[in-house]
Amino acid sequence: MAEAVRHDKTARQLRLLSDALDSGRLGPVRRLINTLAPAEIGNLLESLPPGKREVVWGLVDPEDDGEVLVHVGDEVRESLLADMDPDEIIAAVEDLDIDDLADLVEDLPDTVIDEVLKSMDRENRERLEQVLSYPEDTAGRLMNPDVVTVRADVNVDVVLRYLRLRGELPDHTDHLFVVSRRHQYLGRLSLASLVTHDDSTPINRLIDDEQPAIAVEDSADAVARQFTDHDWISAPVVDDNNILLGRITIDDVVDIIREQAEHQALGAAGLDEDEDLFSPVARAFRRRLTWLGINLGTAFLASSVVGRFEGTIEKIVALAVLMPIVAGMGGNAGTQVLALMVRGLALGQVGASNVRVLLWKELRVALMNGLSLGLVLGIIVFLWFHDLPLSLVIGTALTINLLSAATAGVMVPLTLKRMGFDPALAGGVILTTVTDVMGFLSFLGLATVVLLR
Amino acid sequence: MAEAVRHDKTARQLRLLSDALDSGRLGPVRRLINTLAPAEIGNLLESLPPGKREVVWGLVDPEDDGEVLVHVGDEVRESLLADMDPDEIIAAVEDLDIDDLADLVEDLPDTVIDEVLKSMDRENRERLEQVLSYPEDTAGRLMNPDVVTVRADVNVDVVLRYLRLRGELPDHTDHLFVVSRRHQYLGRLSLASLVTHDDSTPINRLIDDEQPAIAVEDSADAVARQFTDHDWISAPVVDDNNILLGRITIDDVVDIIREQAEHQALGAAGLDEDEDLFSPVARAFRRRLTWLGINLGTAFLASSVVGRFEGTIEKIVALAVLMPIVAGMGGNAGTQVLALMVRGLALGQVGASNVRVLLWKELRVALMNGLSLGLVLGIIVFLWFHDLPLSLVIGTALTINLLSAATAGVMVPLTLKRMGFDPALAGGVILTTVTDVMGFLSFLGLATVVLLR
Structure with a gap:
């Protein structure tokens, strides 16, 4: 709502x-x-x-x-x-x-x-x-070199006098930065502390030097992470020698976070987050064609598996009617695991140390789902086709495919990430290829062995 | 990378x-x-x-x-x-x-x-x-009633003296709020203007009364939107009588934006954004079962369409081999349109006034994709099965299904939104049901009419 x-x-x-x-x-x-x-x-x-x-x-x-x-x-x-x-x-x-x-x-x-x-x-x-x-997409590119700096060895009144002389401050100035004579970053001085302390207070006493500075080569993602972890409004950017280069503000970080979200949501569908809702037809056509072409390739892969069982389908046409169910359910179940993994990888929450526990959990969930839904599916198929062996075959095939889906859901994004690819983008295509192939293979394979004996 | x-x-x-x-x-x-x-x-x-x-x-x-x-x-x-x-x-x-x-x-x-x-x-x-x-999920729930207020009829030195007496300011204080004697909100006073103006400057002259205040009943989404549109760090919350009730800060807004993104990414896979990566197996099983149960229902719907054509498949088994391609490609193409629409609806960019233009654009893109991919698909099928009528049928069926996919991709999320449902959550299931049904129907239907004459 x-x-x-x-x-x-x-x-x-x-x-x-x-x-x-x-x-x-x-x-x-x-x-x-x-x-x-x-x-x-x-x-x-x-x-x-x-x-x-x-x-x-x-x-x-x-x-x-x-x-x-x-x-x-x-x-x-x-x-x-x-x-x-x-x-x-x-x-x-x-x-x-x-x-x-x-x-x-x-x-x-x-x-x-x-x-x-x-x-x-x-x-x-x-x-x-x-x-x-x-x-x-690095901190250097996001920063604004226009920063207000002060020295540590003066009092509040000196800083206030300097600021009044200077006039306007850059947007989103919540802190001034304290630097050494050589422009090395020493710490931040909040405007809040400036207005709540007496004129005679030495700046030295008001410096916050606990917050780390952002390294100029940090990725935009790392910058966003630091801002949200520490609830910053603005943060200093320094080079390898701790020389203050500029300042990043929260408004740019909010943009990064929004772009990351759009990148994931649209990227999973093979779209660019900068795509115009009304982009020219010829351009939209060319871009979508690439994506659909890739999907056509994977669809042929799955079809070729079905092609191996033409003989079986010829004898039992009900298999053709039912096979999309087994394949599709695997895709749905695998997509759920994939979505959890993509988020976990993006947050750095999944790695070699916990992937085995995670896979084991997902396999148990898949087994329980496979047995329950396999039973339901088996009963419906029996009521439809009055063929008990067929019911047993489809229930078993569904369980096998849900187990494959869980395995692929965990391993595909992890492998993509290790290879340096973005799991949010390529994960879905690979996953559904696995679940289609395994769905057709398990269902038609089992049917050939069990029903055509 | x-x-x-x-x-x-x-x-x-x-x-x-x-x-x-x-x-x-x-x-x-x-x-x-x-x-x-x-x-x-x-x-x-x-x-x-x-x-x-x-x-x-x-x-x-x-x-x-x-x-x-x-x-x-x-x-x-x-x-x-x-x-x-x-x-x-x-x-x-x-x-x-x-x-x-x-x-x-x-x-x-x-x-x-x-x-x-x-x-x-x-x-x-x-x-x-x-x-x-x-x-x-309203502004009232997000706000912090702990705000620092000042009067308009004093000078900078009075405010500074008051702040020094008060001591610490709440986190993320970039503005003080100016209120009337009856605590009505009059405008904001930035700390930046306070430290850059002389002691004798009247607060009256420094008030920013251009920025709107947030209404206490505004939704969390509306709050996030206002913050990003205006690049605010903090904003006042008022009731119907313009009485200042509290203050919302950017850190909470960043959390809202992150949650919205997770809600979309995980919601599309039928998951709750609060799902624990390691939630107990029994709980994960129960929750996923609901989602997979819904998908099982829609899968049966698609299968029942295939079931109507058992006679046709019995005579031409190649149809069973190829039918997942037509259905699947429709799903992929429709998902792209859906993703664009969900973003557009979330940003308020799609409505009655432009949906016709958008649908027309998407139909043209779909037609061009359908004709191009239909040709490729037809050629491959001809090389595989050496059956020209079959090639023509599958190429035509693909084009029909891509057109259905574009229509469903535009209309399904719009209709869901009008009915008060979240298109990001239910859109995918409904869309792929449409593209599966239309894919099987157009391909097997055309095959029955053309190939079995």
Whole structure:
């Protein structure tokens, strides 16, 4: 039921917007859009089919253009950029934070990138180039080099005076970072401690040096993990020599977590998480074709097993009627184990030390399910075909296939991970191939041995 | 490849811990555990099979017990609580924040809840009771009533003096909330603006009253959406009369987002996101049985379709060999559309206004895939069985089933949502039933008409 009320607001806006667009009244559309945050505008643009998307994009306040571009998926971003001329793009992106700009820059046309770099002052250009020098999906790429640092050997009043002189702080500043003369990271100083202590308190006494800093080469996943484990709002990024390079904030981490989730949900179906709901038909066709082609290959593998038993099926056609049940049930049971394993592997909760216990547990669950459902299936088949040996064969085959499914559900993702593949992506195809093959083999094989004697 | 390095740290700790446990040396285990944050300890406990889990739980510093309990799934929490006596539980939970305590309290034995309430001072007890009076998964349940408020008609120096008198601020305080004499919410005051403005600046000038407050009855999903749309760290919660009731912080929102993702990933396989990796076999068996029972029912539905064509299969056994391909490919193609739709619905991006455009796009993609893959499939089948009419039948049947799959992929989740069901949970079962039935029906039906003339 939660799903039913979720994001009613976006759905309502979408409806209002569509009605207004259909009626051709652009005034209300512009007014509606300009009450929204950039992320909300991005969400709305993603939900519009091509023609309407361009109209609405043209109505967005140019000041918001950059932030909106940051908040949409790669494919939609591409379609929005295609509607802008170079000057508009440069105006849109030049006020972005360095980390957002770094995220965007590789989607821009080369000529525009040059122009953007030229339009920046030297300090910011160097910062952008530094961030871009780190590989994608690392802490270096996620950080913003714009940090506020203080020294340890002063008092609260000195820091407050410095901050008042400085004026505005970067977004999401909950801590200042304390550094040595050589810019080595010493610890954090929370704004909360700054406002709750007397002017004369030495900063030394307020430093929190217990929290580790993030290493610049840490993966985005490791960064997200550290943030959620420690409940951080922001964290410092340092190099091998403990020199402070920048700062990562929770808003980027929330994006990582959302992307991980989408990557798993869509990846399991062979889709890219950046896929546009309304991507051009030709592009969607080509991409899906690859995935379906792989699945066609595995389907032939399973069919070839059935082909080996043509003679048996010719004599007992009921086998053809019933064989999808055995194969399908194995797929369902195996998918459950796979889902648990994928989550466990993603959280680092499954490894060599506990996989045997886990497999043993899943085999026992599968045996109990196989015996119970095998009995039910056997009874129904007996009532349908009045053939006791056939009932016994299908019940046994189901149990065998559920045991195979449990084994594959545990071992396939583990093996994929050891080989360096993402179990969330390839796991399902391999698993259902195993359960189809084993389902047909056990059922038709047993039938050949038992029923055709 | 990212998957391969993900959470190596947890995996390494798990290995170290297991080795130490196996060797019986508990000293190193205790030392390792006490270097970890409570969330990390929770993650480790979740990865341990029952026997070891209890040993390690006994070694956790009692001071961390409460925070660890907050950070584990419901089932694991239950197993940990079962190992504690009432006094230990009370000691563990009494220092928790109100929102964490509210989250935990319903899992506690009734007698312990009474003791916990008795051990609290009156103010905290009333706050807890207030939070518990709101339904689960609403803003009221997520909020912490412990907020720092200031008046609008004072200057910065008055606020700073008040904060210094007050001492510590609640975790994740990035804003103070400005309220009227009647405790109505007027706006937020960031710590950043407080430390960057002169003592004599009136608070009036620093208030941010542009950001909306969260309504106490908002759903957890709506709360998460607002936080990510506006990049908030914390936000005020108000009632219908705009009276400030409490505050929600980003750490709870990150937990909601993670839970949503797990709910989708595991829910699609018929699992509960709180399922313990090592839940007792009898319990896992019972829960999976329900899911597999539903799937057995739908499998019979598909089989009954095949049963209608026994006569046809008897004459052409190749149909039995090939029919799983047509059904399976429909399932794969439909699952892709379903995955896109589930994400779109969750983000509020799909509704009555654009579903027709979307369906039309998906039908064209399906037609192109159907014709291409149908041709490939037809050629392979011709090379295998040397039967041109059979090749034509299977190619056509595949195209028909991919079109059915696209239609079902769009309409099934939309219909489920309109009926108030979660499309992420029930969508897959219904979709594959449609594609199995339509796959068998189109292939065997066409074969009967064309090949048996």
